Amino acid sequence: MATPIFLRNSPLCTLHTHHHYHHPLTRPFSALPFSTAKTRCHSVNSTKMEGSEITEVVNVNAGKKIFVAGATGNTGKRIVEQLLAKGFAVKAGVRNLDKAKTTFSGNNPALQFVKADVTEGSAKLAEAIGEDSDAVICATGFQPSWDLLAPWKVDNFGTVNLVEACSKLGVNRFILISSILVNGAAMGQLLNPAYIFLNVFGLTLVAKLQAEQYIRKSGINYTIIRPGGLRNDPPMGNIVMEPEDTLSEGTISRDQVAEVAVEALIHPESFYKVVEIVSRSEAPKRSFEDLFGSIKQQVTFALEFRYGKESDTSYLLISS
Ligand SMILES: NC(=O)c1ccc[n+]([C@@H]2O[C@H](COP(=O)([O-])OP(=O)(O)OC[C@H]3O[C@@H](n4cnc5c(N)ncnc54)[C@H](OP(=O)(O)O)[C@@H]3O)[C@@H](O)[C@H]2O)c1
Secondary structure, X not given: OOOOOOOOOOHHHXXXXXXXXXXXXXXXOOOOOOOOOOOOOOOOOEEEEEOOEEEEEOOOOOOOEEEEEOOOOHHHHHHHXXXXXXXXXXXXXXXXXXXXXXXXXXOOOOEEEEEOOHHHOHHHHHHHHOOOOOEXXXXXXXXXXXXXXXXXXXXXXXXXXXXXXXXHHOOOOEEEEOOOXXXXXXXXXXXXXXXXXXXXXXXXXXXXXXXXXHHHHHOOOEEEEEEOEEEOOOOOOEEEEEEOOOOOOOEEEHHHHHHHHHHHHHOHHHOOEEEEEEEEOOOOOOOHHHHHHOOOOEEEEEEEEEEOOEEEEEEXXXXX
């Protein structure tokens, strides 16, 4: 007997509109409420006098709440600060509330702290992220300890837990801070000292790659940012952005990594992309539209075939 075939998220219906592709259980994410071409401006609602002209300055990011995992980390705190500066509300996911209060001085009403340990499972994380978050930025990284599985628990399963929590809540925008060289083995970089060094600590890069692969198959609207070696000092050059599995050396200021993460929220050119970033003093300064726009988009469509009661999901990767 012929059995029906259901095509879920079939490219037939989404191929030409892949910017708007979304998992059936999630809310579509639009960059437009964050910023429109007409009002790409991030300051607080105000009226500005320019000569005799009066320009209405609208805070297009107001009301959008971003959950940041690993908010007390060196990159996480910069992401929080830059989000607030651009008018977003922030829910800072932290392991330690006291540390959070000392990390962020002042009493910003747009900043809220919630306890969130990514190893504690997706149900707890969904409670922490809550119905009111519009997007999640993950800036976690395992902290060295006696637990040799910590990188695997935090950088792989922890990130997967966050994405699962997003699916439960219908949050359809996810930005991950990963690392260059995560796919070093496939790049022929097995003997790159950085690849060896980082993998000595519990296969950190392999753990991150596993999480990336989960995100890409999940159907969530992602931007995976893979920075080179992180520096705490202010930017010394301009951002260089390359496609996945391209860069095998270089460094970048954490300020610029945070900037790329926040700008990814604002620019739809970053949707469904993996970008590698470093900074170089000789590189030209480019706009974020141009940087993100120069990277190919990749969309993974889940095709579900049902044969009677049996079902099988396969994935199709399409680049444009
Ligand atoms: N270091 C580099 O050169 C380099 C290069 C490329 C990519 N990266 C990656 O970039 C990311 C950010 O790096 P970073 O140096 O800025 O990070 P970091 O300062 O080490 O901060 C990591 C954050 O993750 C949090 N965290 C750890 N375990 C957690 C858990 N179980 N649940 C929730 N949060 C947890 C930490 O919380 P606490 O604040 O409570 O400790 C901390 O806030 C990391 O993924 C890192 O691997 C680093």
